[in-house]
Amino acid sequence: MERNRLYTESVYPTAPTEEPERQYYFIDRARKHLEEQKKEAGRPLTFCVTTFGCQMNARDSEKLSGILEQIGYVQELEEEKADFVIYNTCTVRENANLRVYGRLGQLGRAKKKNPHMMIALCGCMMQEAQVVEKLKKSYGFVDLIFGTHNIYKFAELLNTRMESGGMVIDIWQDTDKIVEDLPVERKYPFKSGVNIMFGCNNFCSYCIVPYVRGRERSREPEAILGEIRRLAADGVVEVMLLGQNVNSYGKTLERPVTFAALLREVEKIDGIERIRFMTSHPKDLSDELISVMGSSKKICRHLHLPVQSGSSRILEKMNRRYTKEQYLELVGKIRKAVPDISLTTDIIVGFPGETEEDFQETLDVVRKVRYDSAFTFIYSKRSGTPAAAMEDQVEPAVVKERFNRLLKEVQEIAAQTCAVHQGTVQTVLAESVNEHDPSLITGRLSNNLLVHFPGDSSMIGRLLPVELKECRGFYYLGERV
Ligand code: 5AD
Ligand code: SF4
Numbered sequence: 259m260e261r262n263r264l265y266t267e268s269v270y271p272t273a274p275t276e277e278p279e280r281q282y283y284f285i286d287r288a289r290k291h292l293e294e295q296k297k298e299a300g301r302p303l304t305f306c307v308t309t310f311g312c313q314m315n316a317r318d319s320e321k322l323s324g325i326l327e328q329i330g331y332v333q334e335l336e337e338e339k340a341d342f343v344i345y346n347t348c349t350v351r352e353n354a355n356l357r358v359y360g361r362l363g364q365l366g367r368a369k370k371k372n373p374h375m376m377i378a379l380c381g382c383m384m385q386e387a388q389v390v391e392k393l394k395k396s397y398g399f400v401d402l403i404f405g406t407h408n409i410y411k412f413a414e415l416l417n418t419r420m421e422s423g424g425m426v427i428d429i430w431q432d433t434d435k436i437v438e439d440l441p442v443e444r445k446y447p448f449k450s451g452v453n454i455m456f457g458c459n460n461f462c463s464y465c466i467v468p469y470v471r472g473r474e475r476s477r478e479p480e481a482i483l484g485e486i487r488r489l490a491a492d493g494v495v496e497v498m499l500l501g502q503n504v505n506s507y508g509k510t511l512e513r514p515v516t517f518a519a520l521l522r523e524v525e526k527i528d529g530i531e532r533i534r535f536m537t538s539h540p541k542d543l544s545d546e547l548i549s550v551m552g553s554s555k556k557i558c559r560h561l562h563l564p565v566q567s568g569s570s571r572i573l574e575k576m577n578r579r580y581t582k583e584q585y586l587e588l589v590g591k592i593r594k595a596v597p598d599i600s601l602t603t604d605i606i607v608g609f610p611g612e613t614e615e616d617f618q619e620t621l622d623v624v625r626k627v628r629y630d631s632a633f634t635f636i637y638s639k640r641s642g643t644p645a646a647a648m649e650d651q652v653e654p655a656v657v658k659e660r661f662n663r664l665l666k667e668v669q670e671i672a673a674q675t676c677a678v679h680q681g682t683v684q685t686v687l688a689e690s691v692n693e694h695d696p697s698l699i700t701g702r703l704s705n706n707l708l709v710h711f712p713g714d715s716s717m718i719g720r721l722l723p724v725e726l727k728e729c730r731g732f733y734y735l736g737e738r739v
Contacts, residue, residue: 277410277437281325284413285441288329291420296330299374303341304334310358311348313500313536314471315381317451318409319346322380324441325413338368342376344402347383349466351638355383366399376419378402380409384429385470388641398425405429406471410437432472438481446689448719449532450494454482454520455501460539462566463577463644464609464637467502476501476508479515483523490529495721496687497524499535505542518546525556531721532687532704533557537564540588541579552595560630560706561592564604568623569616572609575648582619589627600630600675600705607664608637608657610648617660624667630675630705631732632668636661676707677729683739684709686724688717701736709734 274280296303305326309319322344323333334340343365348354358379369375377400383389384405393400402419404411407430419426436456444450455476458468486497499520501507508515517535524533533556540563551557567573570581580588592599605620624632636657639646686701692710693700699713701724710733711724724736 273414277435278440281410281413281437281440284417285325285328288413288417288420291417292330295374299341302332303330303374304339305331305342305344306334306337306340307344307346308337308361309346310354311346311350311382313451313498314453314502315346315348316445317453317500318381318406320444320451321409321440321442322346322412323443325416327443328441329413329416338365341372341374342378344378344380347379347381349383349386349389349470349640351635352640353638355389358383362397362400366397369399376401378404378416378419380404380406380412382406382467382470386466386642390427390429394425394427400425403427403429407431407433407435410440434473434475436475436477438477438485444494446719447493448687449496449498449689450489451498451500452482452485452489453477453501454499454504454517454535455507458502459506460503461577461644463575463648464606464640466640466643469642471502474503474506474510476511476515478511479508479520479523482520483527486524486527486530490527493719495530495719496532496534497530499524499533501535502537503539503542504535505538505544505547516544516546518544518550521547521550521554521557525554531556534560536562538562540565540585543588543592545591548592548595551592551599558704558706559596559598560600560602560704561596562602562604563589563592565620565623565627566604566606567609567612567616568620569612570619572612572616572619575611576606576609576645582623586623586626598705600707601627602631602633602706603627603629604633604635605664605668606635606637607661608652608654610637610645610652611650612637612652612660614660617664621664621667624664624671628671628675629668630707631672634661634664634668673729673731676732676734679703679705679707679726679734680729681726683723683725685721686711686736688713688720688722690718691715707733709736711736711738713738 273283307319307322309315337343347358365377384403404415457472457474459474461468504517507517568582684703688699688701690700692698698710699717701709709724723739725739726734726736728735
């Protein structure tokens, strides 16, 4: 396997070669090093994991936290106070990268004041060769750099850093391996993400994900179901099944399984009350899935269905493999089978060659589908993707103006679709104490809307009936009934 590395495996002859046993060996070894460091410092040593990007990264960060806790670090929420800081990075748009460099500069200054401090970087951005070059050249204070394919080796790499003097870098170009059963520290006791697949084979022409997350690999259904059963036994009531393209789950397995069939099995697990999933590609959304969603008691009434553009011409240049008409027809089928479904989407404005006419097609889809909410993005040129080499990149001022028009349309429609639930009583999962008013609890409806209602922290993690009293645009104020 091709690597950018300053690191070798052969120096540990007594380490197991099998995973995950090998990583438990290194957790143990790192724990001993940390014990010494703690004695030296005369205090516990702390960690902070900062996550950029998507739900996949959020789940990976829970794995990083799990390993750090097993090694003996204590969680610290304020980054600059922590002794071990790790950035789990995203590179889907250019500004995600810029934010990392900005914050890294600040961290470098904090490190000068704390002799125990270590800084690590991992995730999607590290899969880009020019990023690692820049870090090596201008951010020499970084201790550890690894990518998306070898995240399971975090304990081993951290141990290597503890036993060596300099920066440790280990980036793999791809992998076919899935390592199960490493420690994980969930952010919420009552809900959890569950990876069902990794990587992406779609190659949308604007998107860097297939290059940084590698080829599509599905986990075995039994591994997924086993994990969910254990989560349920541990008090989890909601799972979010995660993959770049969950609708093509299972196609590459030795014994192929459909995503719909997996969902039917998850539905049978006692204790799991809510099932969500992300992300669905419209081209792979099957009739079987629509029918499972229609008859399910547990699958949430929410589907995130990225459209990206409403213009068939642009969709073709994006390599999305559906037309505007096919997308609208799909939406019609879903709404017919699941009438109360909430639909959300991702839209890119300013893809190369996008004309005002193309943009009007996007507005038309927004008006026809009436999304409950939409993530709107300005096209960002990612080097190495086919779109980056396309001519007719759109003027930034034109893109900004279209973006503002789109946002206004999306927000007006979202406020109207949100308001239709006024006065109804809905089952709500109480998730947290409200950040601004501690007398309120923030809960989530099946359709993903938030509602704030009077309550106390003992309700967190429970499913409760709540009356939606007052719509405030994108959320509700409510009362328990
Ligand atoms: N520029 C802008 N937005 C992008 N996305 C992916 N790649 C780019 C890009 N190069 C958006 C898509 C995707 C979401 C996660 O990010 O809308 O669905
Ligand atoms: Fe997630 Fe894609 Fe960003 Fe990676 S590049 S964190 S997969 S959104």
